[in-house]
Amino acid sequence: MNRTILRNVTIEVGAQRCEERDIVIADGVITEIGTNVAAVDDDEILELAGHLVIPGLANCHTHSNENWFRGKFDNLPLEPWMIYAYPTAFGPAPTPRDVYLRTLIGAIEAARTGTTCVVDFIYEFAGYTEERLGAMVQAYRDVGIRAQICIAIADRPFRDTVILDEKLLPAEAVRVLDAEPIWSSDDSLSFVRRMVEKFHDPQGGIAIGLGPSGPQRCTDEMLTGSRRLADELDLQIHTHVLETKMQRRSGLDMYGKSIVAHLADIDFLSPRTHLVHGVWLSDEDVDILAGSGASVVHNPISNLKLGSGVSPITALRTKGVPVSLGTDGMCAGDGQNMLEAMKLAAILHKVEAIPYSEWLGGRDSLEMATLGGAVATGGKGQRGRIEVGQQADLLVFDMDDYAFTPLNEPILHVTLQIPTQALTHVFVRGEVVVEHRRLTGLNEKEVLREARERATEVLEEHTRAFDFGDLLIPSLSAGWQGALAWDSPVNRYLG
DSSP, rough: OEEEEEEEEEEEEEEEEEEEEEEEEETTEEEESSOOOOOOTTEEEEEOOOEEEEOOOOOEEEOOOGGTTTEEEEEEEOOHHHHHHHHOOOOOOOOOHHHHHHHHHHHHHHHTTTEEEEEEEEEEETOOOOHHHHHHHHHHHTOOOOOEEEEOOOSOOOTSSSSOGGGOOOOOOOHHHHOOOOOHHHHHHHHHHHHHHOOOOOOGGEEEEEEEEGGGGOOHHHHHHHHHHHHHHHOOOOEEEOOSSHHHHHHHHHSSOOOOHHHHHTTTTTTTEEEEEOTOOOOOHHHHEEEEEEEEEEEEEHHTTTTTOOOOOOHHHHHTEEEOEEEEOOHHHHHHHHHHHHHHHHHHEEEGSSSGOOOOOOOHHHHHHHHHHHTTTTTTTTSSHHHHHHHHSSSETTTTSSHHHHHHHHHHHHHHOGGGGEEEEEEETTTTEEEETTTSSOOOOHHHHHEEEEHHHHHHHHHHHHHHHHHHHHHHHHHHHHHHHSSSSSOOOOO
């Protein structure tokens, strides 16, 4: 059995106390932690004195289909933004090579910034195929990070899922929207089952999950069918819930009660259910979640960029609801850097009107990104700590870097800054994915060169879809303004 020894690394060994230790890795697992660990002839020894080691970070929400749109569509709230970033019609069909390249764009940044596991909530508006999903799987394998690919499914027509001013919707737009094909619940779940049979390999780093897009976009048949399939095949479910004020209003209109209350009524919630965003949760919703075992995936960057609001994360954690962190997609947050998400999560909630003794801080955000991430990715008890028996997903930071000078509490240097430049090594399942700040599995420069060349063409291929979005904007904007003006008993805006 070949072993790797990380010699004289700094780790946290107690409450706010860091010391030097040796970490021994074998077969992808931490097998020993100690001082002056004896080496044998076949051991690979990395001398890393002056380096901090922490658990790898889990990015529990992104969408690689957005990766062509980095730095695009500013100053649009979620629902108007979505008709461009997620075309309702005329979306071009990507080739498997397109899918491979766009997935690599995000996976490269994720690995280089400390993500060892990602939840990719994937949409394919031209239709899912095994070849396209296989291209995603290959991209994550080539970079070397874990991926849980949640296949987005929905069976409600677009006009039923948002609040529109129908008087402002052109007849041509209605004709196009009504002609868009919709997969049935049975067809969608059958496809997920086939992809599980083909690609699901959690021990090998690739997991398939269910992604009912959001309750307002799915019939109860699809939601309950997702729960049954997840229970049968031991899968995780991720779904967008109460991201915006419009969703709060449309949920009440659809169900006559909160979306969360409805999900509880149909027995959708369980410890394998992970609600993404959860911005417009009420106090009653928080109580329901606390009794269900379900978790919430916090996306502070996109919640701010898209003007959605501030999620009640402090209340959720106080009630015992597991919380993880995500960057959201490349167009919603314009990056895949979990160090950035951790910093924002650590400081954003200090503006709540609560005693400062209850504030969330840097150690809380690290917990969300590691232990919370293990919950949301099906790895609870296996990942998220530096302990014997844990999977060896580890990050190594150079403490000679300016971000650690002067050195005080090493963990806070990581969580209250964004010390990307100090990250030297990334281990996933004990394998070196980043070594001396360079990816080990592929030629990053060549990949990015090809992606840049293809990106111009991809944007041109979206012209018709973007033009169709322009037709929908007046109606959707009016609906958004109506939701904004609604006197909601829940407020997640500032002021």
